[in-house]
Amino acid sequence: MRFISLTWTDGLPQTEAILVVRTVHEAILQARQQWPVRGNIIEVPEIKPFGYWVLQGAEPDQVYGSMEWYINKSFDQESQQLLGRRYLQLVLDEPWQHQTPHYDLAAVHQPLFDEVDQHGVFGLAVRGRAAVLSVYPLHALDEGPRRYRVLRRLVAHYLGQVMGIPIPGWREPAQCLSPCAMRPANSLAEWVERVEEETRVRALYCRDCQRELSARLASNHFGIN
Ligand SMILES: [Zn+2]
Numbered sequence: 001m002r003f004i005s006l007t008w009t010d011g012l013p014q015t016e017a018i019l020v021v022r023t024v025h026e027a028i029l030q031a032r033q034q035w036p037v038r039g040n041i042i043e044v045p046e047i048k049p050f051g052y053w054v055l056q057g058a059e060p061d062q063v064y065g066s067m068e069w070y071i072n073k074s075f076d077q078e079s080q081q082l083l084g085r086r087y088l089q090l091v092l093d094e095p096w097q098h099q100t101p102h103y104d105l106a107a108v109h110q111p112l113f114d115e116v117d118q119h120g121v122f123g124l125a126v127r128g129r130a131a132v133l134s135v136y137p138l139h140a141l142d143e144g145p146r147r148y149r150v151l152r153r154l155v156a157h158y159l160g161q162v163m164g165i166p167i168p169g170w171r172e173p174a175q176c177l178s179p180c181a182m183r184p185a186n187s188l189a190e191w192v193e194r195v196e197e198e199t200r201v202r203a204l205y206c207r208d209c210q211r212e213l214s215a216r217l218a219s220n221h222f223g224i225n
Pocket residue numbers: 176177178179180181182183205206207208209210
């Protein structure tokens with residue numbers, strides 16, 4: 001069964017790192033509520049908050065030896081942005097992905113750039129595998145409950161992509177359009193607007209997305225994804 005690796009950079013405020021971990025727990029618990037209380041044998045994946053990690057005994061700059069190495073390899077000095085696709089490729093190529101495949105979610109404080117679409121982004125994902133999100137654009141908002149709610153949604157959104165929801169072919173349209181963290185948003189104004197709409201719905205995800213997330217967790221338990 002694949003575990004969920006959570007990592008973040010050294011510039012992420014501690015309150016935000018805690019919120020990342022809490023939101024992932026909350027999302028998994030919500031999906032678990034889809035299962036019967038009695039007789040359920042499906043286990044939820046282990047959540048491993050590695051943070052700003054260094055491999056035990058690793059030399060500075062050791063290849064795949066630390067989060068710092070991944071960031072240095074994908075940070076573009078000229079534009080002062082993190083190249084999201086380069087970062088994700090490093091995650092997919094890392095030796096332990098082959099030994100112990102896992103889900104991978106990273107939160108960074110640097111501005112994040114999509115090299116294919118050539119613009120700044122809130123996050124990027126390889127569906128069903130890994131995602132990286134940036135808290136940088138959120139820092140245009142005042143620190144406080146509103147900013148934390150946007151971050152919570154951002155984490156839930158990219159965790160959903162890491163887990164592979166919405167599942168292609170399960171519904172039409174393929175994107176979630178309900179009040180739900182999986183509904184796409186492109187600008188900070190849209191993220192804030194979505195959060196305000198969804199605050200009335202207390203769950204992170206809509207029923208369809210919760211059901212699909214629980215299906216993904218079940219196939220993870222049985223080792224079939
Ligand atoms: Zn949804």
